[in-house]
Amino acid sequence: MKDGRDEQIAKLMKEGLDHYALGEAPRAVACWRRVLALDSEHAEAQDYLRSAESDEDPGGTAGTEAPVTGDLLSDARAMMRRGDLREAVDLLESLVGEDPAALEAQAFLDLARARLVGRYRERVGRGEQALRMRVSSAEVLKFNLPPAAGFLLSRIDGGTSIDELLALSGMDPFETLRALAGMLDAGIVETSA
Amino acid sequence: LIGAERSLLSFVDAPVVVGDPDGRCVYVNPAFENRFGVGEAASTGKPLGELFGGGAREAVLRAVAEVCARGRSERFQLREAGIGYAAVASPIVAQDTRVGVVILLKEEVEGSERMLAILREIQDPLDEVQSTLDELLEQTGGRRNPRHRAELEVALRAVTRLRKWVDELGSALSGAAAAGQSTWQPAEVLHHVAARFEADVGTGATRFELLVPAALPDALGDGTKLEAMLLRLLRDRFDADPAPQTVTLGARTTGRGDARAVLISLTEQHAAGFEAAAVELPPLVREVVASCGGELHVAVEAGLGRVTLVRIAAPVPASG
Numbered sequence: 001m002k003d004g005r006d007e008q009i010a011k012l013m014k015e016g017l018d019h020y021a022l023g024e025a026p027r028a029v030a031c032w033r034r035v036l037a038l039d040s041e042h043a044e045a046q047d048y049l050r051s052a053e054s055d056e057d058p059g060g061t062a063g064t065e066a067p068v069t070g071d072l073l074s075d076a077r078a079m080m081r082r083g084d085l086r087e088a089v090d091l092l093e094s095l096v097g098e099d100p101a102a103l104e105a106q107a108f109l110d111l112a113r114a115r116l117v118g119r120y121r122e123r124v125g126r127g128e129q130a131l132r133m134r135v136s137s138a139e140v141l142k143f144n145l146p147p148a149a150g151f152l153l154s155r156i157d158g159g160t161s162i163d164e165l166l167a168l169s170g171m172d173p174f175e176t177l178r179a180l181a182g183m184l185d186a187g188i189v190e191t192s193a
Numbered sequence: 194l195i196g197a198e199r200s201l202l203s204f205v206d207a208p209v210v211v212g213d214p215d216g217r218c219v220y221v222n223p224a225f226e227n228r229f230g231v232g233e234a235a236s237t238g239k240p241l242g243e244l245f246g247g248g249a250r251e252a253v254l255r256a257v258a259e260v261c262a263r264g265r266s267e268r269f270q271l272r273e274a275g276i277g278y279a280a281v282a283s284p285i286v287a288q289d290t291r292v293g294v295v296i297l298l299k300e301e302v303e304g305s306e307r308m309l310a311i312l313r314e315i316q317d318p319l320d321e322v323q324s325t326l327d328e329l330l331e332q333t334g335g336r337r338n339p340r341h342r343a344e345l346e347v348a349l350r351a352v353t354r355l356r357k358w359v360d361e362l363g364s365a366l367s368g369a370a371a372a373g374q375s376t377w378q379p380a381e382v383l384h385h386v387a388a389r390f391e392a393d394v395g396t397g398a399t400r401f402e403l404l405v406p407a408a409l410p411d412a413l414g415d416g417t418k419l420e421a422m423l424l425r426l427l428r429d430r431f432d433a434d435p436a437p438q439t440v441t442l443g444a445r446t447t448g449r450g451d452a453r454a455v456l457i458s459l460t461e462q463h464a465a466g467f468e469a470a471a472v473e474l475p476p477l478v479r480e481v482v483a484s485c486g487g488e489l490h491v492a493v494e495a496g497l498g499r500v501t502l503v504r505i506a507a508p509v510p511a512s513g
Contacts, residue, residue, distance in 0.1 A: 096447060115462060
């Protein structure tokens with residue numbers, strides 16, 4: 001879990017810098033705020049955020065003590081409106097991970113999940129299709145898959161249909177479809193002919 | 194039955210059956226379905242007596258006949274699946290002047306006590322089986338005989354599972370329920386709600402998506418009330434004009450330890466251009482959620498949809 005979080009933090013730090021270099025300070029700020037939602041003590045993100053916010057607000061009226069959660073929730077809602085549902089889900093998951101009692105964020109997370117699951121279903125395809133491996137077991141190790149994906153992979157045999165995987169795994173159907181879509185995107189599995 | 198009466202009876206904890214003047218069932222509430230395993234769809238139109246077996250059937254028929262003939266309440270007792278119920282059959286005016294009947298069943302304490310007595314009877318032989326298996330393992334299941342040892346270990350694990358469920362049943366019958374700490378399995382209830390909704394109402398042109406895992410942590414409170422409430426909310430969503438394109442019933446776990454909770458959500462997505470308004474939930478819905486120690490929240494995102502979120506406490510049980 002921690003590896004996954006570190007990976008996400010590294011990705012967000014880099015994305016933030018890319019946006020900042022392109023002069024897109026607000027998007028850079030959003031990335032670094034998401035880092036702080038994952039790790040509130042992240043010194044580098046705090047530092048970048050201070051610099052970027054002072055660029056945006058030379059008078060210093062915004063300050064760094066702004067309610068980060070509220071801002072991030074607004075960012076997530078903006079992402080949803082733009083159709084960036086995966087990013088919105090990632091950000092909202094970070095927020096509710098920090099504060100599970102934040103019902104507003106939890107509700108928007110469910111809204112984003114409900115919309116995103118339709119996309120995952122489209123990506124995964126018809127439920128009666130089966131999936132099969134595209135890479136060898138040794139190659140799978142390179143992908144550093146989360147446990148849910150690893151578990152599903154152990155059930156993929158070229159004969160078990162997607163509907164059966166959803167039923168047999170017993171997992172949250174959203175997580176199952178998310179993992180399957182991710183493995184299809186990564187070329188780890190493919191639909192059987 | 195009019196909608197308001199139906200809704201009200203849906204929230205009653207005790208099993209309720211309503212019959213028409215011809216003695217046919219017109220309604221059973223969710224509590225009846227939970228106890229007797231017969232839902233509204235399967236029972237509507239059936240003679241009331243057919244909902245019960247053996248001696249209970251006779252008792253019900255006799256009471257219904259008395260109520261319809263004399264127009265006054267009749268008290269009687271019945272036993273179903275080993276549980277005793279004190280029943281009251283009361284007249285209701287239906288179809289102008291003809292009299293129908295409403296039967297309220299209250300579980301008798303003796304039912305629980307009898308089950309507790311049976312549980313106590315089970316404990317002794319269970320202890321004996323465990324001690325015999327332990328002894329056999331000690332005497333014959335050493336390294337020289339791995340197959341024998343493996344078989345004994347399987348039997349011992351089965352005894353451990355049996356003991357766990359005996360304990361669980363014991364606490365459900367006595368301490369936990371009495372202390373107001375009754376629990377329910379949200380995944381089971383939500384799958385049941387979805388199946389019942391699809392069977393009774395159908396989803397028409399609206400897509401219905403169920404995002405519920407096979408199991409969730411046990412939640413505190415009364416699942417029956419929430420089940421009835423969710424069914425009502427689902428029906429309201431599908432009856433809305435315009436109906437949503439997609440309705441999603443979802444559930445997941447959040448938080449840890451004492452703060453762990455189950456979140457149940459009902460999400461509506463409309464066609465492009467339709468702006469969902471923040472909906473005012475009926476006070477009864479809020480009361481039901483509050484009575485389960487839960488919280489309710491509604492969120493709307495213009496052009497994307499509306500979410501009704503219910504948070505129910507599901508703390509990690511103390512170990513030991």
